[in-house]
Amino acid sequence: MNDLVHSISPATHTQSNIYQLRRQTIVVPSPYQVQILDVAAGTGKVSQELRQLGFTNIDALDPSGSMLAQARKKNLYNNYICDFLSEYTMPARNAFYDCITTSGGFGLGHIPADALHDLIRLTKKGGYIIIAMREEYIYMSCYNDILEPLMRKLENEQKWQMVQRTVIQEYAFNKTGVLYIFEVS
Numbered sequence: 001m002n003d004l005v006h007s008i009s010p011a012t013h014t015q016s017n018i019y020q021l022r023r024q025t026i027v028v029p030s031p032y033q034v035q036i037l038d039v040a041a042g043t044g045k046v047s048q049e050l051r052q053l054g055f056t057n058i059d060a061l062d063p064s065g066s067m068l069a070q071a072r073k074k075n076l077y078n079n080y081i082c083d084f085l086s087e088y089t090m091p092a093r094n095a096f097y098d099c100i101t102t103s104g105g106f107g108l109g110h111i112p113a114d115a116l117h118d119l120i121r122l123t124k125k126g127g128y129i130i131i132a133m134r135e136e137y138i139y140m141s142c143y144n145d146i147l148e149p150l151m152r153k154l155e156n157e158q159k160w161q162m163v164q165r166t167v168i169q170e171y172a173f174n175k176t177g178v179l180y181i182f183e184v185s
């Protein structure tokens, strides 16, 4: 989020641009204000990284109570939600989060492709959804011809916009990964 402010700051020469910067500065929250949901949080590795960057308002969602218990011991999250990501997850938190992260949550027998709808449902308009996963899983039966086509369909329906799709070498276990970033429309 701070990067967004920095990226617009060079263009602050005229009055209108200064106004533009002020407007952006008001709407762009600082790290400690950003509400984050870490889906498939596991033992909390994502939160450990985010905390080092100054983010502190982070909730965890994971169906495994024992994984969440390990994250809780390290005091990594504000709320620990023991649940699967599905259409029934946290209806009271629709459009609540500024950002949803999920690292390693899309994998064999894990989050179903359909749950992309729920990532969007739980994120504010203008918020971000960040998905990191092994590249090979995209082509396995649970996601092949399903996951990326659904991502494109949701973009065509203007539910979100893809900001980035980056292939990461050595993502995990000597495997290539893919990092997706979407902005919710």
Ligand SMILES: C[S@@+](CC[C@H](N)C(=O)[O-])C[C@H]1O[C@@H](n2cnc3c(N)ncnc32)[C@H](O)[C@@H]1O
Pocket (backbone or CB within 6 Å): 039, 040, 041, 042, 043, 044, 045, 046, 061, 062, 063, 064, 067, 083, 084, 085, 102, 103, 104, 105, 109, 110, 111, 112
């Ligand atoms: C490979 S671990 C990743 C944990 C953590 N994000 C990390 O990077 O270390 C995958 C996690 O996905 C969780 N998971 C599996 N199915 C899920 C679902 N439908 N919704 C949310 N989490 C799920 C598992 O309980 C497990 O903790």
